[in-house]
Amino acid sequence: MTDYVYDFAHGGRAMADLLGNKGANLAEMTRLGLPVPSGFTITTEACRVFLSTGRPPPELERQVADHLSALERAAGKRLGQADDPLLLSVRSGARVSMPGMMETVLDIGLNDYSVLGLAKTSERERFAWDSYRRLVQMFGSTVMGVDGSLFEETLTRIEDQHHVPDDSRLDVCDLIRTVESFKDLIGERTGRDFPQAPAEQLRQAVLAVFASWNGERARLYRRRERIPDDLGTAVTVQTMVFGNLGRDSGSGVAFTRDPATGRRGIYGDYLPSAQGEDVVSGVRNAVPLQELGALDPASFGQLQEYMDRLESHYRDLCDIEFTIERGRLWMLQTRVGKRTAQAAFTIASDMADEGLITNRQALTRVNGEQLTHLMFPRFAVTGGADVIARGVPASPGAAVGAVVFDSAEAVRRADAGEKVVLVRNETTAEDLSGMIAAQAVLTSHGGKTSHAAVVARGMGKVCVCGAEDMIVDARARCLVADGLTVGEGSVVSVDGTEGVVRLGAVPLVESDVMHYFDSGVPADGTVRDSVRHVHRLMLEADAARHLEVRANADTPQDAARARRFGAEGIGLCRTEHMFLGDRRRFVEAMILAEGDAERSAALAALLPLQRADFTGILEAMDGLPVTIRLLDPPLHEFLPDRTDLAVRVARREASGAPPDARDTALLAAVTRMHEENPMLGLRGVRLGLVVPGLFAMQVRAIAEAVAERERAGGTPRAEIMVPLVDAVEELRLVRDEVERVVEAVSTETGVEVSCPIGTMIELPRAALTAGSIAQEADFFSFGTNDLTQTTWGFSRDDVEAAFFSAYLEQGVFQASPFETIDREGVGRLVRIAVAEGRAAHPGLELGVCGEHGGDPASVGFFHEAGLDYVSCSPFRVPVARLEAGRAAV
Numbered sequence: 092m093t094d095y096v097y098d099f100a101h102g103g104r105a106m107a108d109l110l111g112n113k114g115a116n117l118a119e120m121t122r123l124g125l126p127v128p129s130g131f132t133i134t135t136e137a138c139r140v141f142l143s144t145g146r147p148p149p150e151l152e153r154q155v156a157d158h159l160s161a162l163e164r165a166a167g168k169r170l171g172q173a174d175d176p177l178l179l180s181v182r183s184g185a186r187v188s189m190p191g192m193m194e195t196v197l198d199i200g201l202n203d204y205s206v207l208g209l210a211k212t213s214e215r216e217r218f219a220w221d222s223y224r225r226l227v228q229m230f231g232s233t234v235m236g237v238d239g240s241l242f243e244e245t246l247t248r249i250e251d252q253h254h255v256p257d258d259s260r261l262d263v264c265d266l267i268r269t270v271e272s273f274k275d276l277i278g279e280r281t282g283r284d285f286p287q288a289p290a291e292q293l294r295q296a297v298l299a300v301f302a303s304w305n306g307e308r309a310r311l312y313r314r315r316e317r318i319p320d321d322l323g324t325a326v327t328v329q330t331m332v333f334g335n336l337g338r339d340s341g342s343g344v345a346f347t348r349d350p351a352t353g354r355r356g357i358y359g360d361y362l363p364s365a366q367g368e369d370v371v372s373g374v375r376n377a378v379p380l381q382e383l384g385a386l387d388p389a390s391f392g393q394l395q396e397y398m399d400r401l402e403s404h405y406r407d408l409c410d411i412e413f414t415i416e417r418g419r420l421w422m423l424q425t426r427v428g429k430r431t432a433q434a435a436f437t438i439a440s441d442m443a444d445e446g447l448i449t450n451r452q453a454l455t456r457v458n459g460e461q462l463t464h465l466m467f468p469r470f471a472v473t474g475g476a477d478v479i480a481r482g483v484p485a486s487p488g489a490a491v492g493a494v495v496f497d498s499a500e501a502v503r504r505a506d507a508g509e510k511v512v513l514v515r516n517e518t519t520a521e522d523l524s525g526m527i528a529a530q531a532v533l534t535s536h537g538g539k540t541s542h543a544a545v546v547a548r549g550m551g552k553v554c555v556c557g558a559e560d561m562i563v564d565a566r567a568r569c570l571v572a573d574g575l576t577v578g579e580g581s582v583v584s585v586d587g588t589e590g591v592v593r594l595g596a597v598p599l600v601e602s603d604v605m606h607y608f609d610s611g612v613p614a615d616g617t618v619r620d621s622v623r624h625v626h627r628l629m630l631e632a633d634a635a636r637h638l639e640v641r642a643n644a645d646t647p648q649d650a651a652r653a654r655r656f657g658a659e660g661i662g663l664c665r666t667e668h669m670f671l672g673d674r675r676r677f678v679e680a681m682i683l684a685e686g687d688a689e690r691s692a693a694l695a696a697l698l699p700l701q702r703a704d705f706t707g708i709l710e711a712m713d714g715l716p717v718t719i720r721l722l723d724p725p726l727h728e729f730l731p732d733r734t735d736l737a738v739r740v741a742r743r744e745a746s747g748a749p750p751d752a753r754d755t756a757l758l759a760a761v762t763r764m765h766e767e768n769p770m771l772g773l774r775g776v777r778l779g780l781v782v783p784g785l786f787a788m789q790v791r792a793i794a795e796a797v798a799e800r801e802r803a804g805g806t807p808r809a810e811i812m813v814p815l816v817d818a819v820e821e822l823r824l825v826r827d828e829v830e831r832v833v834e835a836v837s838t839e840t841g842v843e844v845s846c847p848i849g850t851m852i853e854l855p856r857a858a859l860t861a862g863s864i865a866q867e868a869d870f871f872s873f874g875t876n877d878l879t880q881t882t883w884g885f886s887r888d889d890v891e892a893a894f895f896s897a898y899l900e901q902g903v904f905q906a907s908p909f910e911t912i913d914r915e916g917v918g919r920l921v922r923i924a925v926a927e928g929r930a931a932h933p934g935l936e937l938g939v940c941g942e943h944g945g946d947p948a949s950v951g952f953f954h955e956a957g958l959d960y961v962s963c964s965p966f967r968v969p970v971a972r973l974e975a976g977r978a979a980v
């Protein structure tokens with residue numbers, strides 16, 4: 092029989108797939124002997140059964156009942172008993188944490204009888220009735236589906252009747268009346284009663300948590316975070332403890348290090364006399380955790396000890412929720428905490444220094460996406476008089492945008508291409524779509540552990556929260572700060588590193604990390620303190636990786652920059668970029684040439700220009716390989732637009748002027764060369780085989796540039812790459828021509844020029860016949876852009892705008908296959924070509940130069956596939972180095 096329920100005492104951290112992150116970590120803390128209120132976890136497997144069949148597994152009810160009885164026996168009290176009742180919390184907990192995205196129901200077990208028992212034992216009648224009021228409200232909306240605002244309206248009406256500003260001023264009689272009104276509301280709206288039987292409350296709450304896996308918020312969050320839809324959530328059922336029982340009680344959230352900066356030392360928020368939800372929602376401003384030291388030194392000391400234990404046990408930043416109930420500390424949750432990019436590098440590097448983790452482990456704690464984030468620009472100014480609001484620097488970075496006051500407006504403006512800053516008093520899970528749409532989130536309430544801060548950090552969004560002097564009036568659509576009224580649409584600059592907001596768009600400058608990469612490490616190895624951690628982990632990545640990293644670059648400037656960024660060569664030099672600008676006229680002349688002589692003259696005019704291009708690049712990359720690709724795009728791309736030309740010719744004709752011979756010839760050529768599907772037409776190697784002399788000119792320019800660099804004392808290492816090969820015969824023909832030209836240049840110059848000759852593998856047929864092609868190739872470079880286009884049959888220029896958002900929405904894929912390699916399809920072709928290419932030609936060099944070469948999520952695949960290098964744009968070189976290092980550990 093399948094076990095669908097596990098007591099906290101049975102289970103542990105390694106079981107997160109089954110118990111969810113929360114359940115697994117509660118079990119782990121229980122095993123470590125920490126004071127965890129007892130409970131049990133219903134597995135993700137049970138949820139998956141529910142999601143696929145619409146019903147929980149038949150055994151579940153019995154298993155829950157058994158665990159509940161055990162819990163009651165151990166506690167010595169029963170759920171719903173009329174005297175000191177046991178109360179439970181029911182919470183979601185997937186394998187991957189999804190903060191606030193699913194449902195929670197607290198105080199399960201309260202009913203018309205047990206509320207009296209709770210009132211008696213807690214000696215706080217008001218507390219008992221308020222808890223019951225909260226249960227009926229939470230249960231009514233999340234489990235029974237009554238619109239939450241109806242409860243709010245009822246509550247406001249009762250507050251108004253009693254002339255009190257908020258519910259904390261309602262007395263016991265008012266609360267009893269509120270509970271009755273809420274129950275009536277549920278009856279009216281659903282035709283059912285609020286269930287009095289605690290076991291029934293529990294059963295329904297569990298099903299509601301299961302169902303919330305497919306709630307709108309949760310689905311949106313998963314799509315953004317690329318969390319698979321089929322994981323399901325576990326449900327933890329835990330004995331309630333109360334932080335709202337008076338001054339010797341309270342709740343808090345704590346981190347073992349600062350999750351924003353990574354600095355050592357415990358960090359967090361504490362809210363005396365409150366329940367955990369109040370801290371996380373940011374509704375009330377908490378005090379810094381350190382103040383607990385003065386309020387309750389014993390609990391504070393204990394908490395510190397537990398935090399030390401957890402951090403050394405998990406060997407990572409731990410994020411903890413705790414409650415103190417009448418001076419007794421309870422640990423309610425722990426998990427490896429989310430952190431900013433900056434904190435990730437700092438913590439990984441510090442923990443390696445402290446010997447908590449190895450250097451290689453430290454590498455696995457950071458990723459390319461975080462590094463990209465650190466390379467973004469920062470504001471040019473710090474401090475200053477133009478600051479209009481200050482708050483908690485909850486998630487660092489620089490963002491400029493128009494202020495908006497609700498999620499709908501944020502999404503509307505962002506869809507129209509505007510950058511926005513979402514401003515709220517505090518955020519709730521309802522604000523998720525707005526947070527995704529915004530550049531930054533700004534709140535007037537809440538600390539570093541508030542919902543806004545936690546979610547923004549997880550997303551890498553800039554966030555300043557708890558800007559208490561700022562008044563947010565969402566209804567009037569304005570904020571008031573520093574005496575200024577800032578209306579919706581006004582532009583502000585939010586500095587999440589400093590925690591300040593300025594009016595207007597503040598200019599940006601290069602980040603320290605970008606400066607570090609762009610200036611290269613000084614000979615003595617010393618770097619600025621702000622980039623010490625990045626430097627350390629980059630050294631580690633370089634030492635660990637097997638993949639080389641090259642750059643896609645076609646100018647000496649780009650080549651030089653790529654080299655400073657750590658590129659070990661050029662993996663793709665696209666020569667088509669050298670045929671633009673002033674040179675178009677030579678290309679035109681080549682295309683329009685009537686006869687060999689005219690064409691040769693046009694090519695001869697291009698030759699010295701190409702030679703100079705290659706000489707410059709080979710010089711910038713001296714000693715390192717430079718893979719130069721022969722011309723790839725269809726030639727008509729270098730001619731004027733057909734419609735423009737036709738209009739020009741027709742206008743001239745209509746005006747009675749004599750025809751312009753050049754325009755007429757150009758129009759005839761453009762018309763002749765027009766293709767319905769140019770991407771599948773006359774391009775790549777096909778051009779080389781049908782346009783006489785074109786590839787020969789390019790090869791000559793390369794060979795002469797090599798000879799020139801050799802004579803100048805350099806070490807040029809040019810490689811010649813043929814694009815869009817489908818069949819080995821194409822490559823054989825081009826290879827013969829290339830060899831002939833290189834030999835001729837060697838004879839003419841007296842310099843022994845030798846260039847490896849290889850091909851791109853960017854068509855499915857090439858991948859599938861890689862064994863034959865490898866016999867004519869010294870290297871393969873996977874052109875995963877075209878390979879994705881032709882494998883999926885997706886036009887790379889059209890489909891992303893046309894329907895990818897619908898495909899992402901409907902879960903056809905979780906990321907664009909043009910961004911992140913499709914391992915199953917395109918990846919399989921790559922693996923086939925690697926295996927068959929290497930089998931036919933041992934020592935064949937293999938690389939990738941499509942966009943995927945610099946995509947953090949794809950580099951690991953190329954490592955696994957056994958490539959020798961990845962090649963990407965210069966700015967992505969550091970990211971690829973880091974990811975290649977991570978892939979190797």
Ligand code: PEP
Binds near residue numbers: 873
């Ligand atoms: C490719 O197709 O992956 C490639 C690198 O070539 P291009 O993008 O120039 O077609």
Ligand code: MG
Binds near residue numbers: 853874876877
């Ligand atoms: Mg291509």
